[in-house]
Amino acid sequence: MSDSRVWLITGTSAGIGQASVKEVIAAGERVAAITRKASSVSQLSAAYPPDKLLVVEYDVGNSAHSAEALFEKVHKHFGRIDVVVNNAGYGLSGVVEGTNDEDAHYQFEVNFWGPVRISREAVKYFRENKTPAGRIINVSSVGGFIGYPTLAFYSATKFALEGFSEGLHKELSPEWNIKIIIAQPGGVRTEWAKSNMVYRPFPPAYDAPDSPVNTMRNLCTSTPTMGDAVKLSRALITISREADPPLRLPLGCDAQWLILNKLGEMKKDVDRWNELTLSTVADDVDPLYFKKLNMLVTEQS
Numbered sequence: 534m535s536d537s538r539v540w541l542i543t544g545t546s547a548g549i550g551q552a553s554v555k556e557v558i559a560a561g562e563r564v565a566a567i568t569r570k571a572s573s574v575s576q577l578s579a580a581y582p583p584d585k586l587l588v589v590e591y592d593v594g595n596s597a598h599s600a601e602a603l604f605e606k607v608h609k610h611f612g613r614i615d616v617v618v619n620n621a622g623y624g625l626s627g628v629v630e631g632t633n634d635e636d637a638h639y640q641f642e643v644n645f646w647g648p649v650r651i652s653r654e655a656v657k658y659f660r661e662n663k664t665p666a667g668r669i670i671n672v673s674s675v676g677g678f679i680g681y682p683t684l685a686f687y688s689a690t691k692f693a694l695e696g697f698s699e700g701l702h703k704e705l706s707p708e709w710n711i712k713i714i715i716a717q718p719g720g721v722r723t724e725w726a727k728s729n730m731v732y733r734p735f736p737p738a739y740d741a742p743d744s745p746v747n748t749m750r751n752l753c754t755s756t757p758t759m760g761d762a763v764k765l766s767r768a769l770i771t772i773s774r775e776a777d778p779p780l781r782l783p784l785g786c787d788a789q790w791l792i793l794n795k796l797g798e799m800k801k802d803v804d805r806w807n808e809l810t811l812s813t814v815a816d817d818v819d820p821l822y823f824k825k826l827n828m829l830v831t832e833q834s
Contacts, residue, residue, distance in 0.1 A: 537562045539611045541604075543593055543651065544621030546573035548723030549672065552762040553618060553769060558585050560770055565607040565614070567591045567621070587611065593621045593647030594639060600654035608658070616668045616773050617655040619648035622690075624725060626683045626753065627733030628746055636733065637686045644690035649697060652713075656701070659711045667711040668773045671698045675719045675788040679795050682749045695781070702780055714772055715781045719788030720758030721765060760785040 540557050544550035545566040554564045554577055565587045568574050578588050587610045591603050607614055622644040625636060652669050659667030676684055677691025695715050702713040723729070730753075739746050765784050772778050783789045803810070811820040819825070 538615035539563045539565065539607070539613050540616045540618060541565045541567065541607055541614055541651075541655075542618040542620060543567040543591075543647070544672075545577070546570075548725065548729070549718070549721060549762050549765055550618075550620040551577065553620070553766040554586070556763060556766040556770060562770075563587075563611055565589055565611070567593075567603070583610075593619075593651065594643035596642070596646065596650070600650045603651070604654050604658050608662075613662070613664070614655075614658060615664060615666070616670065617651060618670045618672065618769065619651055619694075620672045621647060622672070624684065624687050624730040625733070626687075626730055626750060628683060628735055628739050629685050631733055631736045631739070632686060636731070640686050641690050641693070644687070645693045645697070648694055652698070652701060656705065656711060660709050665710065666776075667709070668714065668778075669698075669711070670714045670716055670769055670773065671695075672716045672718070673698075675717055675783070675785075675791050677715075677717060678792055682745045683753075684749075699780060712778050713780065714778050716769065716772075717781060717783045717788050717792065718765060719760055719783070719785035719791065720756075721760035721762050721785070722758050723762055726753045726758075759787050 540553075540562060542550055542553050542557075542564060545554050546568050550566075551574070554566050554574075557564050558581055563585055566574055566577060567589050569590065569592045571578070571588050571590050574588055577586060580586075587607060589603060589606055592598050604614065623640075625632070625640045627636070648671055652671065655667065655669050658664070671694055673691045673695050674687075676688045677695045680688040680692075698713050698715050705711050705713075732750075735744075735746055741747065768782075768784055772782055783792050814820040
């Protein structure tokens with residue numbers, strides 16, 4: 534156990550985060566469970582000894598909380614950190630017109646800036662401590678690839694997290710062997726659409742029974758989800774051990790289908806508006822430059 538990997542996981546009071554804590558320990562590895570209130574994970578604290586589990590109070594949505602101090606505390610306890618999972622987050626359901634700036638800003642603090650601060654510190658920690666295979670798993674959502682009515686700000690945070698993660702991934706020197714993995718769950722059987730969702734009333738103009746926003750809200754609250762938090766946690770363990778993991782990993786048959794469907798729709802739009810797209814190219818540039826370049830590369834390979 535003393536030589537096993539150490540995971541730092543945020544958002545461990547329920548759902549994917551808590552399931553991940555249990556599955557990682559069951560796999561013979563150790564966990565720092567990050568939560569706003571230690572009392573929310575008292576059952577975990579009672580179930581596992583300190584050499585397997587460290588509970589740390591840390592509010593990812595509070596910029597005054599130091600990510601550096603968080604990593605120092607975990608390192609002091611376990612002597613190492615190998616995998617960081619940015620899982621903490623919540624949903625905000627409401628129309629754009631009916632969402633105030635305070636709600637929108639806090640959604641970004643928790644879902645985007647919290648993971649940014651922890652990811653930044655994780656990269657520094659992995660590099661400076663020469664961690665053999667540092668892994669950062671940023672839990673996005675199928676809603677980080679597809680925008681949905683009533684969840685515009687939630688999707689905006691996840692789109693931002695995916696763009697940040699991809700940019701960070703491309704900044705890292707290969708010799709550091711730090712890998713960024715964007716997990717894209719579909720619907721999972723957790724409290725996300727219940728206690729982990731903030732609901733705001735719809736303005737009268739949007740509140741017809743068959744409006745798109747009411748249809749979406751009813752879908753979120755009444756449709757059974759298809760994903761299993763325990764199986765998803767095991768998938769995160771599996772992908773964390775891969776030497777060459779993917780940048781994006783859809784999790785769930787719904788996530789896979791929805792993402793592939795959107796990719797197909799995007800391809801149709803690109804093809805349909807090809808002529809207008811290429812009409813903006815400067816006169817001294819061959820509009821087929823990249824198509825010809827791709828053909829040349831294909832021939833040479």
